[in-house]
Amino acid sequence: xxxxxxxxxxxxxxxxxxxxxxxxxxxxxxxxxxxxxxxxxxxxxxxxxxxxxxxxxxxxxxxxxxxxxxxxxxxxxxxxxxxxxxxxxxxxxxxxxxxxxxxxxxxxxxxxxxxxxxxxxxxxxxxxxxxxxxxxxxxxxxxxxxxxxxxxxxxxxxxxxxxxxxxxxxxxxxxxxxxxxxxxxxxxxxxxxxxxxxxxxxxxxxxxxxxxxxxxxxxxxxxxxxxxxxxxxxxxxxxxxxxxxxxxxxxxxxxxxxxxxxxxxxxxxxxxxxxxxxxxxxxxxxxxxxxxxxxxxxxxxxxxxxxxxxxxxxxxxxxxxxxxxxxxxxxxxxxxxxxxxxxxxxxxxxxxxxxxxxxxxxxxxxxxxxxxxxxxxxxxxxxxxxxxxxxxxxxxxxxxxxxxxxxxxxxxxxxxxxxxxxxxx
Amino acid sequence: xxxxxxxxxxxxxxxxxxxxxxxxxxxxxxxxxxxxxxxxxxxxxxxxxxxxxxxxxxxxxxxxxxxxxxxxxxxxxxxxxxxxxxxxxxxxxxxxxxxxxxxxxxxxxxxxxxxxxxxxxxxxxxxxxxxxxxxxxxxxxxxxxxxxxxxxxxxxxxxxxxx
Numbered sequence: 001x002x003x004x005x006x007x008x009x010x011x012x013x014x015x016x017x018x019x020x021x022x023x024x025x026x027x028x029x030x031x032x033x034x035x036x037x038x039x040x041x042x043x044x045x046x047x048x049x050x051x052x053x054x055x056x057x058x059x060x061x062x063x064x065x066x067x068x069x070x071x072x073x074x075x076x077x078x079x080x081x082x083x084x085x086x087x088x089x090x091x092x093x094x095x096x097x098x099x100x101x102x103x104x105x106x107x108x109x110x111x112x113x114x115x116x117x118x119x120x121x122x123x124x125x126x127x128x129x130x131x132x133x134x135x136x137x138x139x140x141x142x143x144x145x146x147x148x149x150x151x152x153x154x155x156x157x158x159x160x161x162x163x164x165x166x167x168x169x170x171x172x173x174x175x176x177x178x179x180x181x182x183x184x185x186x187x188x189x190x191x192x193x194x195x196x197x198x199x200x201x202x203x204x205x206x207x208x209x210x211x212x213x214x215x216x217x218x219x220x221x222x223x224x225x226x227x228x229x230x231x232x233x234x235x236x237x238x239x240x241x242x243x244x245x246x247x248x249x250x251x252x253x254x255x256x257x258x259x260x261x262x263x264x265x266x267x268x269x270x271x272x273x274x275x276x277x278x279x280x281x282x283x284x285x286x287x288x289x290x291x292x293x294x295x296x297x298x299x300x301x302x303x304x305x306x307x308x309x310x311x312x313x314x315x316x317x318x319x320x321x322x323x324x325x326x327x328x329x330x331x332x333x334x335x336x337x338x339x340x341x342x343x344x345x346x347x348x349x350x351x352x353x354x355x356x357x358x359x360x361x362x363x364x365x366x367x368x369x370x371x372x373x374x375x376x377x378x379x380x381x382x383x384x385x386x387x388x389x390x391x392x393x394x395x396x397x398x399x400x401x402x403x404x405x406x407x408x409x410x411x412x413x414x415x416x417x418x419x420x421x422x423x424x425x
Numbered sequence: 426x427x428x429x430x431x432x433x434x435x436x437x438x439x440x441x442x443x444x445x446x447x448x449x450x451x452x453x454x455x456x457x458x459x460x461x462x463x464x465x466x467x468x469x470x471x472x473x474x475x476x477x478x479x480x481x482x483x484x485x486x487x488x489x490x491x492x493x494x495x496x497x498x499x500x501x502x503x504x505x506x507x508x509x510x511x512x513x514x515x516x517x518x519x520x521x522x523x524x525x526x527x528x529x530x531x532x533x534x535x536x537x538x539x540x541x542x543x544x545x546x547x548x549x550x551x552x553x554x555x556x557x558x559x560x561x562x563x564x565x566x567x568x569x570x571x572x573x574x575x576x577x578x579x580x581x582x583x584x585x586x587x588x
Contacts, residue, residue, distance in 0.1 A: 157484030284471065288491040361481040366516050366587075369480045370451045373514075377452065401479075 008045040011066045011203035011220075012055060016040045018062035023389040025054035025063055030276045031153050031359065035402070036392035047359050049149035050201040051276055051301045052310035065200045065311055068219040070226065073108055076192025076218065078184060080176055081109040082169050085116050085254035086198040086306040087223055088326055089319025095234060097326055098246045103233040104196070105244075107226065113176060116250030118168045121337045123262045125344060129163055130268055130295050136161055138271075138286060138294040141259070143167045145205035146301040147279060148354065152210070155283045156356035163296075164211070166349045168253060169195055169202075173216050174348055175340055192218045196226065198254075198309030199302060211351030222311040248330035251323050256305030258327075260298040269293065274300040274308070362404065372404045379403050383413060390414040426574050429533040433567040440568040440584050443520065450513035450520070452476060458501045458508050458525075466502035469510040470494035473521065476514060482587050489565040490519060490585045496558045497523050497581055505579065517588070518567075523581040530573040537563065 021039040033047035034054060041062065043054075054063045073079040081104050091100045104112045130139050142148055142163040151158050166174070173193050180191050195206055197220045206220040252258040260272030271294045273282045279299050285291050302308030307323065308316035343349065362376070363369040376397075383396040391412040393399040402408035411417065432440055454476065456469030474491045482490070494512075501508045501523055508525030530536050539560045563569050568584035 157488055284474075287474075287488055288470075288495050289488065290495070358481075360478040362479045364481070366480055366482075370514070370516050373452050373476065373479060 008048070009204055009208040010043065010045060010048050010050055011200040011207070012043065012048065012050065012052070013064050013066050014041055014043065015062050015064060018060045020060055020062070021392070022060070023392065024057045024059070026389050026392065026394045028053040028057050028276075029394065030150065030280055032394050032398050034394075035407075036389075037408075046357060047153060049146050049153055049301075050199075050204040051146045051150070052200045053276060055200060055310045065203070065222060065224075067197070067200075067203045067222040067225055067311070068194075070107065070221060070229075072219050073192055073194060077190040078111075078180060078186055078192065079109045080111045080113060080180070080191065080193045081107075081196055081221075082172055082176075082193065082217075083112060083114045083116075083196050084169065084198050084202070084223070084306060085114070085119075085251045085323070086309060086312055086319060087196055088116075088248075088251050089254065089307050089321075089323045090223060090227065090312060090314045091322075093322065093325075097248065098244050099234065099237060099240070100230065101246055102240065102242070102244050103230045103237060104226075106233045106237065107229060109194075111176075111180075112244075113172055114247050114250070115168045115172065115253055116247040117335065118172050118175075118337075118340065119247075119250030119253050119262075120335065121340050122168050122171065122253075123259075125165060125349070126163065126263050126296065127265070127268060129165060130263075137292045138297045139163050140286070141296070141298045141300075142351075143253075143259075144201065144300045144302075144306075145210070146199070146201035147299045148210055149201070149357070150279065150301070151283065152354060152357040153359050154280075155287055156358055158283065158286060159354050159356060161286070162354060164351050164353070166212070166351055167205075170209070170212070170216050171340070171343075171349050174214070175343060178343070179339065188215075194218060195220045196223060197221070198223050198306045198312045200310060201301065202309075203311075211354050213350070213352060223309075224311045224313050227313050247333065247335070248326045249332060251327055251330075254306045254323055255320055256298050256300040258324075259305070260296070263296050263298070268295045270296040270298065272298045274305055275303050276301055362401070376400045376404045379410065382410065382416070384415040386415060388415065426572055427530070427533050428573075429537065429569070429571040431563050431566075431569045436567045436584070436586055439586075443518070443584065444568075444570075444582075448515075450515060452514040454510075454512040454514070456498075456510040456512075458498060458510055458523075460502070460505070460507040462502055463499075466499050467495055469512075470498050473512045473514075473519070476512075477519065480514070486585065486587050493562045493565040493583050493585065494521050496561045497521070497583065500558045500581070501525050508578075518584055518586045520582070520584050523579075525579050527576065527578050529575040529577045530571070530579055531575040533571055533573060 019040045021036045026034045031047040033044045055065050088097050140161045203220040206217045256274040257272045260270040264270040304316040304320050307319040362372040379400040385396050387395040391399050393402050505525035506527050511522045513520040537559050566583040567586050570582040573579035
């Protein structure tokens with residue numbers, strides 16, 4: 001098996017020199033992908049879903065987000081930035097959103113596009129998908145790459161429920177690549193399309209997309225990484241009155257609750273869920289058929305949706321409030337989406353069926369798995385049940401699992417060791 | 426003593442032989458269900474689901490087991506004076522037994538009719554009591570056996586095969 005296992009890309013790196021082995025990251029990982037062994041955190045690449053919880057919790061700068069270096073845009077003749085909607089919530093209200101968007105051109109991009117531009121179009125294709133797939137309930141949103149991977153890893157029976165259409169920024173990528181080629185006469189490889197993203201999961205999705213039929217983006221830049229440079233540009237741009245189009249009405253995409261409200265209508269009942277623990281609980285209930293009364297469930301791993309991503313600079317609630325204000329004050333625009341519709345009708349936004357990444361099985365053979373489960377239960381009664389993580393595994397159950405999988409030993413339990421020492425004294 | 430049987434014909438022989446012999450299970454789980462405890466009801470079936478995922482049981486079969494055991498667990502919490510859930514895991518099937526402390530079902534046939542419910546207001550307020558519990562268990566289990574008498578305890582047994 002070993003040689004044939006798929007290599008997974010992750011936008012998270014551990015800086016071992018900084019790691020104190022504190023186990024904070026071990027406890028917040030929704031797929032129990034992290035262990036502290038020999039005093040240092042390690043991530044199991046088959047389990048990691050790039051939620052970014054470990055990046056947020058680590059106090060020692062030992063788990064760092066990876067994103068591309070801005071220099072790579074120079075490898076292309078024509079450079080496009082696509083802005084995630086949460087970008088708009090990162091600036092204080094004295095900085096107009098159009099100015100914050102213009103500052104990106106100043107960083108060296110030839111064109112800046114917004115995820116927000118396609119929001120209304122996406123809502124219409126989501127509704128159509130829900131109506132065309134009445135035999136599947138509920139349909140689960142596919143925009144959050146971390147949620148998609150979480151389903152692949154922990155809830156593979158729900159893979160058919162995932163909305164099999166590209167996410168907004170990818171739809172926009174396909175549209176722009178075609179349009180720019182037509183308008184400029186440039187070759188596909190001369191056009192670099194990059195995302196400005198709020199979370200590590202989107203960086204991973206750019207480097208290793210799930211279900212993508214064609215080449216999408218050429219890189220992803222963290223909002224946090226470019227933020228300082230943008231602030232610098234903003235100071236210099238003072239008084240720049242040149243016009244730039246913005247699509248404030250579509251910024252709803254950054255907010256999980258608002259996306260559900262937009263899809264919800266007379267014949268479609270939508271539910272919105274955000275935050276890792278809530279997402280886990282809801283997916284388990286969907287598995288039990290307890291939420292079949294919903295037609296569509298919007299699932300976002302981060303608090304409040306993309307505004308909660310770990311690469312943002314602003315607090316998710318403050319960012320949400322600012323974006324809501326921008327939406328409220330937006331003038332309604334009728335956007336021409338006929339070119340997007342053409343691509344959609346042509347099947348250009350479809351994605352391939354998603355494959356499971358099952359991690360839960362103790363053994364491929366059920367008889368072997370049962371023997372391991374028996375052994376696991378025997379070990380479990382010996383362990384103290386404190387779930388203290390001092391052994392480096394998240395819970396006593398996880399340690400027992402690690403022991404039967406030959407990844408740890410019962411001597412790793414610090415509490416048992418101390419008890420034995422006392423007995424010897 | 427009133428009794429209700431429903432067996433998937435494909436497994437009739439195997440299921441009946443199993444109930445006669447009741448061989449020792451490889452893995453067992455036990456869970457107490459408290460009266461009207463809707464906060465914790467469901468955790469017993471979640472535990473079973475977690476074990477079966479680790480054994481690699483087919484996801485679709487797993488969902489059937491999850492629904493049947495969750496429904497039965499909620500039934501005990503909603504309608505009885507509390508009880509216990511015992512799960513017995515084998516390499517080809519799971520056998521789950523629910524035994525409560527009364528008050529018993531007065532008319533099992535009636536209870537099997539979709540939409541029929543004796544749920545009180547508290548239970549309905551919690552979003553349960555639609556009268557679909559038992560029919561849902563029947564739909565998802567290969568064997569469903571209920572024995573009950575009014576004023577006595579109810580025993581509900583289910584068997585689901587993995588393949």
